[in-house]
Amino acid sequence: MAGEISVEQLADEMYGVVAENAGMKKMKAGDLTKAMIAKFGDQVSKQDCKSAIKLLIDSGRCVYGYYGGSSIELPRTEGAAN
Amino acid sequence: MATQTERRTDIGPPHYSQFLHPIIKENYGKWKYHETLKPGVLMHVGETGTIYSVRAASARLITISFVRFMAGLADKYADGYLRFTSRNNIEFLLANKDNIEPLIKELADNGIPVGGTNNAISNVVHTQGWVHCHSSATDASGLVKVIMDDLFEYFGSMKLPNKLRIAVACCLNMCGAVHCSDIAVLGVHRTLPRIDHSTLGNLCEIPTTVASCPNNAIKPTTIEGKTTVKVDEDKCMYCGNCYTVCPAMPLADPLNDGISIWVGGKISNARTEPMFTKLAIPYIPNNPPRWPEVTSAIRNIVEIYVKNAKPYERVGEWINRIGWAKFFDLTGIEFTKYHIDDFRHAGTTYKRSVQNRY
Amino acid sequence: MSDDLKIPLLDELEKGPWPSFVKDLKTLAPKKPMVRDLLRQLEKSYQDKRGYWKHGGLVGVLGYGGGVIGRYSALPDEFPGVSHFHTIRVHQPSGWFYTSEALNELMDIWDAHGSGLLNMHGSTGDLVFLGTVTDELEPTFRDLTARDWDLGGSGSDLRTPSCCVGPARCENACYDTLELVDNLAHRFQDELHRPMFNYKFKIKAAGCPNDCVAAIARSDFGIIGIWKDNIQVDQAAVAEYVDSGFNVKEFVVDNCPTGCMSLEGKELKIDDSNCVKCMHCINLMSKALSVGKERGAALVMGAKAPIVEGALLGSVIIPFMEIEEPFEEMHDLLERIFEFWDEYGKARERIGECIERIGLASFLEQIELEPLPQMVTQPRDNPYIFYEEYYEEE
Ligand code: SF4
Ligand code: SF4
Ligand code: SF4
Ligand code: SF4
Numbered sequence: 001m002a003g004e005i006s007v008e009q010l011a012d013e014m015y016g017v018v019a020e021n022a023g024m025k026k027m028k029a030g031d032l033t034k035a036m037i038a039k040f041g042d043q044v045s046k047q048d049c050k051s052a053i054k055l056l057i058d059s060g061r062c063v064y065g066y067y068g069g070s071s072i073e074l075p076r077t078e079g080a081a082n
Numbered sequence: 083m084a085t086q087t088e089r090r091t092d093i094g095p096p097h098y099s100q101f102l103h104p105i106i107k108e109n110y111g112k113w114k115y116h117e118t119l120k121p122g123v124l125m126h127v128g129e130t131g132t133i134y135s136v137r138a139a140s141a142r143l144i145t146i147s148f149v150r151f152m153a154g155l156a157d158k159y160a161d162g163y164l165r166f167t168s169r170n171n172i173e174f175l176l177a178n179k180d181n182i183e184p185l186i187k188e189l190a191d192n193g194i195p196v197g198g199t200n201n202a203i204s205n206v207v208h209t210q211g212w213v214h215c216h217s218s219a220t221d222a223s224g225l226v227k228v229i230m231d232d233l234f235e236y237f238g239s240m241k242l243p244n245k246l247r248i249a250v251a252c253c254l255n256m257c258g259a260v261h262c263s264d265i266a267v268l269g270v271h272r273t274l275p276r277i278d279h280s281t282l283g284n285l286c287e288i289p290t291t292v293a294s295c296p297n298n299a300i301k302p303t304t305i306e307g308k309t310t311v312k313v314d315e316d317k318c319m320y321c322g323n324c325y326t327v328c329p330a331m332p333l334a335d336p337l338n339d340g341i342s343i344w345v346g347g348k349i350s351n352a353r354t355e356p357m358f359t360k361l362a363i364p365y366i367p368n369n370p371p372r373w374p375e376v377t378s379a380i381r382n383i384v385e386i387y388v389k390n391a392k393p394y395e396r397v398g399e400w401i402n403r404i405g406w407a408k409f410f411d412l413t414g415i416e417f418t419k420y421h422i423d424d425f426r427h428a429g430t431t432y433k434r435s436v437q438n439r440y
Numbered sequence: 441m442s443d444d445l446k447i448p449l450l451d452e453l454e455k456g457p458w459p460s461f462v463k464d465l466k467t468l469a470p471k472k473p474m475v476r477d478l479l480r481q482l483e484k485s486y487q488d489k490r491g492y493w494k495h496g497g498l499v500g501v502l503g504y505g506g507g508v509i510g511r512y513s514a515l516p517d518e519f520p521g522v523s524h525f526h527t528i529r530v531h532q533p534s535g536w537f538y539t540s541e542a543l544n545e546l547m548d549i550w551d552a553h554g555s556g557l558l559n560m561h562g563s564t565g566d567l568v569f570l571g572t573v574t575d576e577l578e579p580t581f582r583d584l585t586a587r588d589w590d591l592g593g594s595g596s597d598l599r600t601p602s603c604c605v606g607p608a609r610c611e612n613a614c615y616d617t618l619e620l621v622d623n624l625a626h627r628f629q630d631e632l633h634r635p636m637f638n639y640k641f642k643i644k645a646a647g648c649p650n651d652c653v654a655a656i657a658r659s660d661f662g663i664i665g666i667w668k669d670n671i672q673v674d675q676a677a678v679a680e681y682v683d684s685g686f687n688v689k690e691f692v693v694d695n696c697p698t699g700c701m702s703l704e705g706k707e708l709k710i711d712d713s714n715c716v717k718c719m720h721c722i723n724l725m726s727k728a729l730s731v732g733k734e735r736g737a738a739l740v741m742g743a744k745a746p747i748v749e750g751a752l753l754g755s756v757i758i759p760f761m762e763i764e765e766p767f768e769e770m771h772d773l774l775e776r777i778f779e780f781w782d783e784y785g786k787a788r789e790r791i792g793e794c795i796e797r798i799g800l801a802s803f804l805e806q807i808e809l810e811p812l813p814q815m816v817t818q819p820r821d822n823p824y825i826f827y828e829e830y831y832e833e834e
Contacts, residue, residue, distance in 0.1 A: 024287065025287055025289070025290075026287060026290065028596065028635075028638075028787060029634070029635060029636040030636065030637075030638065030782060050630070050634075050636070053634065054503070054634065057502075057503055057634070058502065058503045060502070063498050063500070064498070064505030064506075064595065064634075064635060065497070066496050066497075066498075066505075066509075066510075066594075067290075067326070067327050067328070067329075067495070067496070068290075068294065068323075068326040068327035068788055069327075069595070069596045069638070069639055069787055070506075070595035070596035070597065070635030072505075073498065089502075089582070089585075090585040091503055091504070091585070091590075091633070092590070092629040092630070092633060093585060093588065094531065094590050094622075094625050094626040094629055094632075095531040095532060095533050095589070095590060095622065095625055096533055096542075096588045096589065097533070097534075097622060098533040098534040098535055098608070098618050098622060100539075101533055101537040101538050101539050101542060102537055106608055106609060110608055111607035111613065111616065113607075113610060113611035114611060115726040115727045115730070116610075116611060116726055117726070117727070126609050126610075126611070133609065135609070139458065139459055140459060140560070141458075141459050141460070141464065142461075143461045143464075143465070143557065143559060143570070144461070144464055144558060144559070144560060145464050145465060145467065145468045145557055146468070146547040146550055146551050146556040146558070147464070147467050147468060147556075148464050149543055149546075149547050149560065150543075150544060150547050152543075153543045153544050153547075154540070157540045162539050162540040162541060163539060163540075164537075164538060164539075164540070164543075165535060165536050165537045165538065166536040166538075166560045166561060167536070167605075168536075168565075168602075168604070168653050168654070170561070172560075175609075193457075193459060193463075194459055195457065195458070195459075207563070209563070211491070212482055212485035212486070212490075212492075213570075214493065214511060214525070214527070214570060214571075215491065215493060216494055216495050216496075216511075217491075218491045221485065221486070223461050224453055224486070227453050227456065227458055227461065227462075228453070228456070230458035231455070231456030231457060231458045234456070234457045237458075254745075254746050255745060255746075256745035256751075257563050257745070260745075261657065261745060261746065262654065262656075262657040262753070290787075293787075294788065296749055296750075321746070327788075329494065334490040334491060335490075336489040336490045339489065339490065349651050349654045349656055349657050350650045350719070351649035351651065351656075351716075351717070351718045351719060352649070352650060352718050352719045352720045352723055353696075353697050353718055353720045354697060354718075356651075356656045356753055358751060358753070368489045370449060370489065371449040371450065371452040371453055371486050372452055372453075393690075393691055394691060394695055425750060426749065426750055427750075
């Protein structure tokens with residue numbers, strides 16, 4: 001049932017997926033949601049996943065990136081010119 | 083630094099009603115009709131009042147000083163009320179008819195023309211160009227300036243057969259969606275992306291880069307032990323999709339970048355259905371700062387249209403009536419192999435009858 | 441760095457009668473090093489015929505994935521003023537209405553935190569602040585929100601919806617474009633600020649088929665006002681047009697695309713059952729003709745510029761729908777569409793491309809809409825039908 005896994009726990013899991021794929025595949029919000037649903041089945045809902053992503057971003061553990069499409073990434077030092 | 087508790091988020095835009103002139107508020111949804119009093123001046127008559135709109139031209143790239151100046155004029159003549167149009171014009175909303183002429187005069191004294199209504203050339207919508215974008219094949223603000231300098235007489239008058247909409251976009255991304263304008267000016271690249279093999283592997287995801295190409299021109303490869311990509315030159319159409327996802331594939335090429343001109347699109351449903359623009363001129367070299375070849379090509383098309391179209395015919399409607407062969411004939415524009423479509427659905431544009439005007 | 445700004449090529453753009461952005465920018469250059477270096481870098485672009493900007497990057501305000509676009513000069517040593525030159529999209533009010541007070545307030549914020557350059561407005565509809573550094577993003581945002589302004593969308597999110605002037609100043613409006621757009625913007629704040637889609641999703645609302653905001657060409661989801669009943673005719677006003685010498689027959693009647701009008705003496709007759717609501721006659725005779733009373737909107741989906749698979753115009757998914765507050769039907773429909781897109785879309789595929797790939801018929805089935813002849817220009821002319829029902833022998 002949805003709600004069995006806490007949003008904090010989901011955020012941790014998502015962080016793991018982002019970290020694992022860093023530098024190889026840019027994860028979109030939808031990819032993370034799909035990965036969580038694949039892993040936990042109906043123990044999680046899409047709304048839980050949304051909340052987990054919000055937590056991940058609001059806490060500063062991940063940031064949004066953009067190259068042609070938006071993705072959720074590990075924070076990097078700013079890609080400034082120098 | 084703001085602390086978490088002070089931070090407001092997700093509040094959305096302020097409600098528009100606080101920015102509406104009292105006459106507009108009272109007549110909201112109760113307008114009866116409108117008239118164009120003269121080029122650039124509209125009168126909207128509602129159930130309980132009348133509002134006059136004075137439409138002033140503006141560049142799209144502007145400064146805070148310009149906006150403050152405009153706000154000052156709104157205070158002086160329009161009770162502080164103004165709006166912007168979808169084409170970057172500024173409309174002052176006047177309750178008092180007597181303020182129209184003094185406002186127009188003060189605008190004119192400051193180099194700001196009034197017009198763009200009805201059968202006129204309104205402001206040109208455009209994109210960021212060299213001023214601000216990484217993928218531009220040309221500038222946009224400068225092009226618009228020289229085009230409107232040249233066609234200035236058509237902004238402040240209403241002597242065209244119908245309205246004429248011009249748009250400029252500086253690459254195929256077409257942030258300004260120029261694909262449905264009467265005349266569209268589009269920046270084009272003409273050479274392959276220059277791949278930086280030394281950094282591509284680090285900067286870009288190979289599968290994403292490969293997948294970005296609409297024509298499957300990109301394949302993964304290894305060069306000197308580094309994973310990178312290669313581009314099939316027979317398949318590349320210089321669209322810049324790959325560069326959008328992969329910064330190691332820039333397309334800028336000063337020698338070959340330039341401009342193409344498209345005609346005959348429209349958005350409104352009036353008379354005929356909305357139409358895409360079609361290619362008129364495949365390539366004109368970039369010639370800043372005033373792109374004389376571009377302005378004269380556009381003037382030529384506008385003048386032939388003015389001379390030949392019937393009242394209320396848009397450019398595309400006029401061309402559809404006379405046929406494309408006649409369009410190329412009248413304008414003297416050369417028809418080339420580039421005019422024949424070869425992308426998806428190309429076949430639908432081949433002539434499938436022998437009806438022709440000789 | 442020498443004090444005088446040498447930009448001979450750009451100086452050429454001060455000439456001519458049209459308002460010159462160069463002239464305008466020059467007024468700010470002495471106060472704003474960013475503007476000065478922007479002009480210098482642009483001069484170099486004019487010399488070299490190429491742009492000098494790098495790609496975006498990871499910048500934004502805390503918690504949002506949209507609204508800020510990172511931009512860096514490719515030549516930061518030569519033009520340090522524009523080494524960072526990020527864009528902030530501010531969510532515009534419906535219909536682009538302002539008071540001078542609101543504008544001055546916004547300009548003060550931008551003066552304090554950025555280059556002082558802007559667009560009123562960008563193609564999507566936002567008020568665009570052009571050029572600031574990363575450290576100023578959060579303070580700009582704080583000052584904006586303190587004055588009730590928020591950021592618009594960017595990236596793979598719901599882009600800032602926009603609308604025509606509608607009932608605020610147009611007699612043709614068939615529904616309240618301003619209120620609808622304001623409502624949708626507030627209803628879908630999460631989708632606007634936190635990119636969760638496959639790609640961008642634009643909503644545009646036009647009050648009538650004149651489509652002054654280009655909903656048919658520039659929005660993934662366009663709401664275009666239309667009516668079902670008869671055009672309202674004021675015959676006395678028609679007679680005035682005739683008497684004024686305006687050629688009603690040639691310009692109006694003969695230009696009607698369906699030939700459903702006729703002029704008998706000074707009386708205009710319309711066969712409304714044949715009228716396609718194109719607006720031509722109403723546009724020309726605003727005083728005599730107006731849109732009908734049974735009003736609503738047609739919904740079109742899938743328009744986009746060429747990237748990636750070629751340009752598309754929107755196509756009809758609902759020929760007529762009443763658009764009334766509190767717009768719940770619209771919310772439900774959009775949610776079904778987002779759900780569908782989540783399920784079937786691919787990365788960087790606009791919904792129009794997704795619908796073409798999957799087929800309009802399947803799309804309609806997924807979002808629970810009935811197929812109607814108003815959705816096509818003609819039925820299919822090929823016999824490759826994927827039959828889903830057939831009989832089996834008992
Ligand atoms: S049209 Fe292309 S070059 Fe111009 S602003 Fe848009 S993406 Fe940039
Ligand atoms: S420019 Fe376009 S066609 Fe050429 S390789 Fe890149 S994505 Fe493919
Ligand atoms: S789209 Fe129609 S309702 Fe909206 S401003 Fe244009 S004419 Fe008026
Ligand atoms: S709206 Fe168009 S189709 Fe209908 S009567 Fe008027 S001109 Fe004819």
